[in-house]
Amino acid sequence: MFTKYRIPLTALAIAMLTMSAAAQSKQDTEKVTSLDSSVITLAEIWSLDQRVRSDVSLYLENSREFNLRIDSICFDKAIECIRHFGWVTDLRKYNSTHGYLLQALTAVMLHSPHRLMDEDVYSLLRTEAEAGRLHPETLALFLDKYYVIYQKRSLYGSDFRKFLQPPALNPEDRPLSDSLRRDIGLSPLPDSLFRQP
Template identity: 40%
Template sequence: MNHLLSLFLIVVISCFLKVSPIQGKNVLSYDVDTDTILTKQDSLALIVLEIVSLDQGIRDPFLQEEKKERMPSNVEHAIDTLCFNKAVDFIRKYGWPTKELLGRFWNYKYIGCSFTPIMLHACHRMKEKDVHDLLVNEVKKGRLSAVACAYFFDKYWVIYQKKSMYNSPFKQWLPQKGVLKEDKTESDILMKEIGLSPVPDIELIENPSIIGH
């Protein structure tokens, strides 16, 4: 079953159940006569699955092959923006998705790490202070991995600032492939903010433009 079909089924099921996870009830029951119940955790998991299904659905190789063409970049960007906004809104209300928050559906497909690709697909948004502060706060609360957060932030630095501040694997996209010595002070502050150790001096890189002179 492809991702878009999964998303369609989720929407249909949600309408059928006539439930709202925002209401904060502990148990949400079906309208039909059955012993099956939908918990608040299940309801939140459905929201997460809906968001990530849309994010991954536009990248589904099967769908791309069927259409014989890639999704137009402007459409993909619009969907990435929509998914990112929905994910951020979810985090503000409930926190970063965790096993405790989502319960039994935590291990279903990619729900457990579902927001990771969404953050990476919209890494240009990491420059926004409210987004930056939100994710840092999730790290401090123990819901988001500091390493994952560093990946999100560093992808922005690498792509848009042409430098690495968190020494993440994205540094491989740069000519210098590491944190520059001249950026050590700023890098140390950013790493400390999310509880990571500074990049060891021995791993710092000389600026290639300086070496060439």
Template identity: 30%
Template sequence: MHTVNIFKNIIPIIIAATAFYGCSRKHTSKTNVAISEITFKQDSLAFELCKMYGFDQGIRDSKLTFNKKELMPKVDSISFANLVNFVTKNGYPTETLLGKRNIKQECVESAAVAILLHNPHRLVNEKVYFDLFLKEVKKGNIDSNFFASVLDKYYWINSPNKKKRKVFYGSEFGKPCIQTKEATNKARIEIGLLPLKEEEFIDCGQEELNMPKKQIAY
């Protein structure tokens, strides 16, 4: 009950932060200018993404002093559900979907990126979401290297060795262990990346690894 009350009290703050972080739209003084149906749809989708970005970033505002550790996972879960709904209906945000003008706005371009990086566990642990976003990778809407980074963030966060964190795919989060070479390269191929060469791995010795134990199925 205490958590619910805190969450209710913080909603107005998050909404205010959302308004701050969400992108603002400049309106022309000529209110009678006709807007094409395509432009209207693109602007509507862009605004939807801006609201998501504002919600995602608002909870992370350094000026907020409440217990973020308790509430942030709940906010991230809501943001992820909103993104899944958006992608299911419209596809992953791209310039083709949103228009060149809209995609240049930070809140539009960064919404999906931020939400995915804040929810890597949903893709790793829930196949339905992995498959949903993998389809977008195969369509060319999501860069394979970025997708690998999202997935690797999960392994990086949950690495048993907190001093020298380990990854599985190989990404900006680090190099994978040679001990997982076969599984890693199969997983990389699955998401559209080239397999890594021997020298692109690191030797993790007998270290405990929190990595997939099953072979990737094709």
């Protein structure tokens, strides 16, 4: 009686084992794919961003315009990377060979400080800081570069203030500085960083 069902039962058992193994294999592949995808994305961003700065042939006519376009492409890729993977802080098995790629997002943010003023971008980076993936002082550095370059003042007290003359912060900016720093999880700056009237 069971002989005539033996082949279908065996086939069913093999099919179930195959499906179970495939499901496990798919989970393992997704873990690897997510890590690999983040590394590949960071490598694309890093190579494009750094290549444009190291290739002497690009310092020809229209090189500034070309660099700005590359910076824009890199910035868009970086924001998509952050939205998808978060601010990447660990490449696990790739740390020893590709750890330098962790600098890619930082480099891109520093090359396009004007883009950080977009409300969606600011909110995304603040969320990453709140989650502990992006250090608030690093975010302050990115944001302060914008103020130093475009408004000739420092509001976050980063090292970019040293490019100002004088490098001390304006006391009139104190309330705004305190508010901006608190918004990203930092305490107000000490009195010693503000010029005395």
